[in-house]
Amino acid sequence: MTDESEVFLSVRDLKVHFPTDDGLVKAVDGLSFELARGRTLGIVGESGSGKSVTSLAVMGLHGVGQYGRGRARISGEIHLDGQELTGADPDSVRRLRGREMAMIFQDPLSSLHPYYTVGTQISEAYRVHHPVTKAAARTRAVELLGRVGIPQPDRRFDDYPHQFSGGMRQRVMIAMALVNNPDLLIADEPTTALDVTVQAQILDLIRDLQQEFGSAVIVITHDLGVVAELADDILVMYAGRCVERGPAERVFYTPQHPYTWGLLGSMPRFDRERSERLTPVRGAPPSLINVPSGCAFHPRCPHADLTGGASRSTVPELREVAERHFAACHLPVADRNRIWEASR
Amino acid sequence: MTAPLHEPGATETALADIAADLPAKAIEGRSPGRIAWLRLRRDKVALAGGTVVVLLILVAVFAPQIVGLLGHPPDQLHEDQIDPNLGTPIHAFGGISRHFLFGVEPVNGRDLFSRVVYGARVSLLVAFLAAVVAVLLGTLFGIVAGYFGGWVDALVSRVMDLLLAFPQLLFIIALVSVVPDSLWGFTGSGVRMAVLIVVIGFFGWPYVGRIVRGQTLALREREYVEAARSLGAGRGYILFRELLPNLIAPITVYTTLMIPTNILTEAALSFLGAGVKPPTPSWGQMLSAAVTVFQADPMFMIIPGLAIFVTVLAFNLFGDGVRDALDPKGSR
Numbered sequence: 152m153t154d155e156s157e158v159f160l161s162v163r164d165l166k167v168h169f170p171t172d173d174g175l176v177k178a179v180d181g182l183s184f185e186l187a188r189g190r191t192l193g194i195v196g197e198s199g200s201g202k203s204v205t206s207l208a209v210m211g212l213h214g215v216g217q218y219g220r221g222r223a224r225i226s227g228e229i230h231l232d233g234q235e236l237t238g239a240d241p242d243s244v245r246r247l248r249g250r251e252m253a254m255i256f257q258d259p260l261s262s263l264h265p266y267y268t269v270g271t272q273i274s275e276a277y278r279v280h281h282p283v284t285k286a287a288a289r290t291r292a293v294e295l296l297g298r299v300g301i302p303q304p305d306r307r308f309d310d311y312p313h314q315f316s317g318g319m320r321q322r323v324m325i326a327m328a329l330v331n332n333p334d335l336l337i338a339d340e341p342t343t344a345l346d347v348t349v350q351a352q353i354l355d356l357i358r359d360l361q362q363e364f365g366s367a368v369i370v371i372t373h374d375l376g377v378v379a380e381l382a383d384d385i386l387v388m389y390a391g392r393c394v395e396r397g398p399a400e401r402v403f404y405t406p407q408h409p410y411t412w413g414l415l416g417s418m419p420r421f422d423r424e425r426s427e428r429l430t431p432v433r434g435a436p437p438s439l440i441n442v443p444s445g446c447a448f449h450p451r452c453p454h455a456d457l458t459g460g461a462s463r464s465t466v467p468e469l470r471e472v473a474e475r476h477f478a479a480c481h482l483p484v485a486d487r488n489r490i491w492e493a494s495r
Numbered sequence: 496m497t498a499p500l501h502e503p504g505a506t507e508t509a510l511a512d513i514a515a516d517l518p519a520k521a522i523e524g525r526s527p528g529r530i531a532w533l534r535l536r537r538d539k540v541a542l543a544g545g546t547v548v549v550l551l552i553l554v555a556v557f558a559p560q561i562v563g564l565l566g567h568p569p570d571q572l573h574e575d576q577i578d579p580n581l582g583t584p585i586h587a588f589g590g591i592s593r594h595f596l597f598g599v600e601p602v603n604g605r606d607l608f609s610r611v612v613y614g615a616r617v618s619l620l621v622a623f624l625a626a627v628v629a630v631l632l633g634t635l636f637g638i639v640a641g642y643f644g645g646w647v648d649a650l651v652s653r654v655m656d657l658l659l660a661f662p663q664l665l666f667i668i669a670l671v672s673v674v675p676d677s678l679w680g681f682t683g684s685g686v687r688m689a690v691l692i693v694v695i696g697f698f699g700w701p702y703v704g705r706i707v708r709g710q711t712l713a714l715r716e717r718e719y720v721e722a723a724r725s726l727g728a729g730r731g732y733i734l735f736r737e738l739l740p741n742l743i744a745p746i747t748v749y750t751t752l753m754i755p756t757n758i759l760t761e762a763a764l765s766f767l768g769a770g771v772k773p774p775t776p777s778w779g780q781m782l783s784a785a786v787t788v789f790q791a792d793p794m795f796m797i798i799p800g801l802a803i804f805v806t807v808l809a810f811n812l813f814g815d816g817v818r819d820a821l822d823p824k825g826s827r
Contacts, residue, residue, distance in 0.1 A: 210725055242729075249727030256725075261718040266740040275736075276726040327726065 157187040158230075159367050160209070160335055165227035165237075167201070167208050167391075174440040178204040180391040181227075186384075188334065191361065191368040193378030193399070195414065196388035197436050202371045205388075206337045209369075210254055211236060211244040231335065250280045252335040253328035258344045259320035263312035269323045270296070270308030277330045295326040299356060318349035322356065329360060336361070337369045342377060354380045375418050379403065384475075387411050390437050390447035393469060397476030407478035407487055409452045412494060446481060457486055531744075534820040541816020547809035555615040562609040569609040569776055577602065583792045600784075601792045610776040611802050617684075617770075617777040618806065621691050622757035626750050628696025633703025634746060638734055640704070641711025652708070655701035663698040664763070670694060671769040684775040691764065691771075695757055702753070706745050714738050744821040751814030755807040762803050778803050 167179040179201040186192050194202050204223075207213055209231075213223035229236040231251060236244055256262040264272055273295060274288035281288070289308065296304035299322040312320055321341065328336060338357060342350040358381055361368050370381050378385055378399065385403075386396040387410065395408040406412055413432035434451040437443055446462040449455045455462045458481035467479040480487065535541060554561060562569065577583070583601050592598075597607035640651035674690050714720065715738065723737050764770045765779025773780065778799040785796035 212721060212724055245724075245727055245729060247727070248725055254722070254725040256718050256722055258718060262722040264719045264723070264737060264740075279727045279729075279732070324722070327722075331726075 158185045159188045159232055160186040160369075161228075161230045162205075162209065163228040163230075165205065165208060165229065166225070167204050167213065168224045170222075170224065171440075176439045177391050177442060178223075178439055179208065180442070182388070182391070182393055184386055184393070184396065186335075186367045186369065188367050189361070189365050190384065191358075191370060191382045193382030193385045194369060194371045194388060195373065195375060195378055195385060197373060197432075199436050199439065200388040201391040201439075202373075202388055203339055204391075206254065206339050206369065206371055209236070209335075210248060210252060210337065211239075211241065212248075246280075249276060249333065250331045251333055252337065253331065253333040255321070255324050255328050255336070255338040255341045257340040259317060259324045260312065260344075262324055263320060265312060268309050268311055269315070270310075273323070273327045273330055276327050280331050291330060292326070295330050296323070298360070299323070299326045299329075300352075301326075316349075317345050318352060321345060321349075321353050325353075325356065325360070329364065332364060333366060335367045335369070337371070339371045340373070341370065343372070343374070350377075351380075357381065375403075375414055387414070390442050391439060392447065393477075393479065394448065395478040395480075396469075397473070397478075401473060401476045405473075405476075405488070406491060407472050407476065407484075408448075408480050409454050409482070409490075410448050412491060413451075416494065446479070454482060454486070454490060457482055531817075531820045535816055538816045538819060540812055541819070544809045544812030544814075544816060547805065548813050551615055551806055551809065552619065554612055555619045558612045558616050561612055562606075565608065567606040567609055569605065569613050570774060572603050572605060583788070597798045598794050600781075601788045601795055607781075607795070607798050610781060611778070611798060614776045614778045614781065614799065614802065615806075617688065617765075617775065618758050618761055618803075621688055621695065621761045622754045624692040625695035625699060625757045625761075626753045628692060629699030629753060630703055630746060630750050632696070632700035634707050634739075634742065636700065637704040637707025638711050638738060638742065641708040642715050642730075642734055642738065644712075648708070651704065655704050658698060658701045661698065663694075664760075664767075666698075667691075667694050667764060668767060668769045671764075684771045687771045691761060695760055699753060699757070703746065703749055706749055707742055710742055710745055711738055714741050748814060748818040748821060751810060751817050755810040755814070758803065758807055758810070 162185070163183050165179055165182045166177070169176040169178060182201070182205060184192065194205065196202050204213075208223075208225055209229055213225060225237055227237060231247065234247070236247075263269065267275075270289065270292050273292035274285065277283070277288045277291050278285075283291075293304045293308055296307060301307050301319060301322055307315075312323070315323060321344075325341075336357075341357065342353050345353060354377060357368065357370075368381070370378060372378055382399050384396065385399050387394050387402070387408065389410050395402060395406065395411050397407075402411065403415070406415060410432070413430075416430040417432060419429060432451060433453070437447055437450070443450050445464050446452070446455075446467050449462040452462065461467075461481040465481075467481050469477040469479045471477050472484055478487075482490075535545075577599070597611055599605060600607060600610070636651050636655075640648040671687065671690060674686060679686075679689060715733075720733060720737050723733060728737070761770060761777070762779035762782065765777045766783040767779075768783065770779055771777045781799040782796060782803075785792075785799070789796050
């Protein structure tokens with residue numbers, strides 16, 4: 152999506168498969184994208200489209216119960232700052248976690264350890280990668296707590312997670328993720344568990360901190376409003392594959408894939424009449440064990456008939472429709488533009 | 496709070512002011528241990544049990560001083576207290592008197608009070624140390640099995656099944672008969688006690704291991720464990736800093752409930768002659784000796800029996816209280 156020289160994170164043909172008793176779950180099936188420093192990528196899709204699995208694969212976190220049968224099979228290439236991650240020794244990937252890449256989770260209460268004070272948790276995260284004294288780590292943690300907008304950070308250092316509100320806890324999580332100045336920050340549904348009023352504050356905070364730290368950010372969400380706020384580029388996932396990706400303005404104003412239309416159509420907007428009904432995407436997300444043939448979206452696609460059966464038989468490739476804007480759809484470009492213009 | 500972070504906006508300053516005005520008490524943090532203590536303090540039954548437990552521990556620790564004050568040396572014979580014809584104590588109720596608080600042993604007239612006090616040493620020491628052995632092994636194997644899963648889990652779980660199916664009482668009796676008189680630097684009763692501790696502890700760890708493994712399986716999927724991994728925490732850190740604190744509650748509860756079981760096991764083994772060797776007093780051994788003279792001198796059986804009963808009851812009541820205190824969902 153950007154010049155090769157600036158690319159910081161590059162994912163090539165990533166596949167994450169889980170063998171289960173019912174069959175092979177193809178949670179991510181051939182995903183590619185690139186991300187430069189200082190840029191934000193929004194990954195959008197329904198539940199089960201493979202968004203979170205992708206982020207965990209980048210972080211190398213698919214390893215709990217390493218000797219178990221349900222172990223994830225990961226293939227493809229992930230390059231972080233030139234370093235290959237999928238085939239790398241788990242311990243060297245562990246050393247990158249926290250220092251080079253960090254993650255913010257969906258539910259800030261369950262992501263903080265209930266037994267330790269927030270300050271302890273932040274300074275421990277720092278001490279994993281920096282051989283400093285407890286006092287120095289405390290100074291650093293207090294500094295970060297202040298940076299993320301916690302009032303009286305020196306006093307709140309010794310408080311437990313349950314003494315914070317949801318929004319404040321998410322700020323603590325962000326402080327913890329940023330304590331080692333990571334170059335890549337992955338935010339997995341960072342605002343889903345928060346009040347609407349707090350959501351905007353957290354999104355602003357992430358954007359401000361990104362500018363300050365210059366890190367690359369991946370925001371994973373099912374909420375197009377969140378990526379509209381933050382992302383430079385958008386990647387739309389469906390059934391473990393990328394169906395459309397491109398600069399945010401283009402994806403919002405000239406979307407090329409019927410699924411993206413569906414997502415945009417089902418988003419409440421203030422510039423519409425109240426009487427207009429939202430148009431949901433028909434049907435339910437497909438099973439990742441028996442992904443529909445051809446275009447995985449065809450059983451739910453209202454325009455599948457226009458492709459003359461191609462969407463039923465062949466998997467559409469990602470094709471560049473405009474500069475840096477790709478879509479995987481069998482519909483002729485003229486038809487797509489006509490349908491999208493008509494639906495507005 | 497949408498203002499750039501390096502210059503705090505109005506909202507932020509206002510928030511800080513509000514927080515500063517709040518009385519310090521309102522935001523006082525309570526650690527989980529403190530909360531449990533506050534809950535335990537309200538539970539009268541558990542407190543009573545705990546008091547008895549503490550008293551018993553003091554009795555065991557200061558046995559020589561207590562016996563020096565209130566009794567006679569445990570191995571001193573007092574034939575003047577015994578009816579030469581019947582072999583039973585001359586005073587009523589097993590010879591209870593001002594000088595012999597719990598009476599005397601039939602035939603040889605040893606002071607029962609001092610023998611019960613010294614017996615507490617054996618019982619508690621064996622029960623505590625066996626519990627420590629079981630908890631250490633059980634926690635280590637349980638946490639490793641639960642966290643790593645796969646063949647590690649399968650191996651540990653099968654070993655636990657095997658040990659749980661093992662006829663441990665018969666095994667100990669057989670083992671004790673072949674143990675030499677000096678072992679691992681211990682001699683005499685020390686050997687028997689060391690063997691009891693190791694063997695009771697070794698057969699006890701699968702119970703702890705199962706609980707710890709089950710809890711670990713549930714805990715390892717928690718988001719904060721994943722969050723710690725996402726920040727670069729290593730295996731050792733995850734196991735002992737992230738998972739272990741959450742296991743302390745079930746482990747503590749199980750330990751306090753395992754100690755009375757161990758006391759009973761030790762008493763049973765001593766009763767069967769597989770416990771500590773005779774000159775060293777133990778409650779089970781006294782019961783065993785009392786069986787033959789039960790009809791003539793029932794107090795000789797009742798006294799050590801009561802000692803076992805009170806000890807086990809106190810530990811159980813205390814253990815139940817600890818469990819309720821550590822369970823945040825309990826409402827008693």
